[in-house]
Amino acid sequence: MLIYNTLSRKKEEFHPINPGLVTMYVCGPTVYDFFHIGNARSFIMADIIRRYLEFKGFNVKFTMNITDVDDNIIKKSIQEKKPASEVAAYYAQAFFEDLKKLKVSAATFNPKATNHIETMINLISDLEKKGIAYNVNGNVFFDVSKFNEYGKLSGKNINELEAGARIEINDEKKNPLDFALWKKTKEGEPSWDSPWGKGRPGWHIECSAMSTTLLGKTIDIHAGGNDLIFPHHENEIAQSESAFEQKFVNYWMHFGFLNIQNEKMSKSLGNFFTAREILTKYSAEAIRLFFSQTYYGGPLNFSDELLDSAQKGAEKIINLAEKIEHSLKAATDNGVNPDFDFQKYYDDFAKVMDDDFNTPQGVAVIFDFVKAVNKIISDNEKIKIQFFVDAKKFLKDVADNVLGIISLEQLGKSSEGILEDDLIKLLIGVRETLKKEKNFSLADQIRNDLNKLGIILEDSKFGTTFKKR
RNA sequence: GGCGCUGUACCCAAGUGGCUUAAGGGGAAGGUCUGCAAAACCUUUAUUCGUCGGUUCGAAUCCGACCGGCGCCUCCA
Known part of the structure; x- marks a missing residue:
């Protein structure tokens, strides 16, 4: 199995640290708002990768964190005149609801940053003892110059970064690239006691702390959106590898952006639709099919027309599944036994998915299958029931369990009673x-x-x- | 300025040296089935892969130049 590794910028053969087990960490949301359909792309593609690994027989320890202390949450809490913890709890709840609607499987762990403050403090203390972090008036920074591999993930060169830096001047930093590990508290902000006084953690440290605590010092896969490569993931590497002196992550995976009219969908640009908004117009299956029809790493444009076309494609699979259900109910064992090689479709699916999770081709295998089964149904008056049993199983194993582009158990179920x-x-x-x-x-x-x-x-x-x- | 992604049919999109004189989905056109629809099936819809050169027995795939789109370098999936 091949995985494109951002670190090496090429596809590499996948070897988990422990055979049969995959440790996977995906950067989750900062809970200050509903997540948008662009965020959903990352969550869904990470889910499909996880499900495929499980399909392959791996036990996957899948971790997605919740960032529940952060500048944006504090800003929102001031706007809404509510405690930051209340804002975070509300949107964390909404996050789980939306993920469920998108058919994203529950994670093994969903750690919240505020539950791991102690670990973060210990990690920062270690870095300080090693002379890699420095404290200035209760703010603790990571000294980028002490980690000579800084920039290895994003392909950035420290000197060039400095030359082109548009980073806000902060007199407390030795180097403009140094980043906050611990932020001194300000009036009215959530804070915790620490060796440097009251304060709260910087953004990057939480992932290092939680990933290490839950999955180990070196993990197999760490994934997130393209925009996290720098500085977030770069900083995670710097912290973790400086502290633990071993490789932090073996395979770095990054998801391409969802664009609107060729422009990145983002909260700051305001050109976004929330996932829950889109879910009122399109099924989770259609949304997942839409994302699956494109390679996860590239950009993807978003529009109603494109989702309409995905919705129609999803219906094509549903139509077949319904035909199969009716045939199973008609339950007759006289009829032809079609010469149909189910194994070939499983093999084809695995072959393309093994190549860096090529979901577009995986989807193509499913549509080829749909067409072939439809043809057999329309060519034969009576077909043995075993054929339908096998056909249903294939759709269940591949289209439902791995890609989630159909929900077999929901077929024919009426919400109205x-x-x-x-x-x-x-x-x-x-x-x-x-x-x-x-x-x-x-x-x-x-x-x-x-x-x-x-x-x-x-x-x-x-x-x-x-x-x- | 540095780093990275990207340009394939009407739309979306895979393929990255011979298996492909280019998957799959949507759309469009014609046909079969049907009382009619719908669904499904069959056929058609890129001799061509941004442009121009080069390498090669052979390129959409490699190299070079040029043109265009986007992202990161600042919170962001």
């Missing part, structure tokens, strides 16, 4: 009679009127079936 479904079935029955009597105008009227209510009737060789828009 059984009564409504029974009423629709009643109308279908009436319409069947009308059709037999050649009263097509009334039969069509029933179909059209139901359609206006969002219920679509389809006549097929399985009889009349319905689905809801």
Whole structure:
């Protein structure tokens, strides 16, 4: 299996530290607002990577942190005149709700920064003892000049950075690139006691602390958005490797941005849609398919047209799954036993996904499968039930469990309850009679009127079936 | 200025030296099935991969130049 490693800027063969186990850390949200659909891309692609590793048989310890103390949260708490902890708790809750709606699997660990302050303080103390961190009036900074590999992840050169620096002048720093490990408290801010007085941690230190505590000093995979490469991940490496004197992360993975009209979607530009907003218009499956149809590392434009096209693609898979369900219910064991090589599709899927999680090609394998199965269904009057059992299993294993672009267990489930479904079935029955009597105008009227209510009737060789828009 | 990503059909997008005279999705056109629809199936929709050169028996894929889009270098997935 190959993974593109930002550190080496090439694809590398993946070897986890412990066979059969993968330690994976993904930078999660700062909880001061709902996350947007661009953030969702990272969360979903990380989820798909995790699920594929599990599909391959790895036990994945998947960690995603919650940054619940930070400048933006404090700003929001002042605006809303609420305690910072309340703001953070509210948006953390919303974060989990939205992830669930997007069908992102629960993480093994979701550590919150404020639960790991002690570890961070110890880590900073170690760095200070080593002479790598320095305290100026209760602010502690990391001395970038003491870590001679600084810049190795982002390909930046310290001297060039200094030359082109547009960094805010801070008299307390020895070097403009030095970054805060510990920030002295200001009036009204959340704070903790520390050897340097009351204060709060800098942003970067939390990931070093939590990753090490939960997963170990060296982990297999650390992932996040492209914009975290510098300075965030660069700083994590500097802190962790200075403190522990061993490699922090073996494989660094970064997700491309979601753009709107070729411009990065971001909170500061204001050109964003929240994930929960998009979820009112499009299914999680369509959103996941949309992201899966592009390589995770590249840029991707966002628009309603593109999501519409993904929604239609998702329906194509659902249509097949529904046909399979009807066939399974019809349950007959006489019929042809089609010559169909299911294993080939599993092999093809694994082959392309093994190449740095090539989800676009993985999706293509699924659509090839959908087409091939549809063809067999339309070419044969009766098919043995085993064929449908196997076909369903493939969709479950690959399209549902790995990519999450279909939800088999939700098929045919009515959110409105059984009564409504029974009423629709009643109308279908009436319409069947009308059709037999050649009263097509009334039969069509029933179909059209139901359609206006969002219920679509389809006549097929399985009889009349319905689905809801 | 430094570093990185990117330019493939009407739209999105894979492929990065021969397996591809270029996957897959959407759209469009024609056909089959159907009382009609829908769904599904079949056919068509890039001799061509930003432009111009070069390397090679062979390139969308490698090299060079040029043109265009984007990002990071400051909080940001």
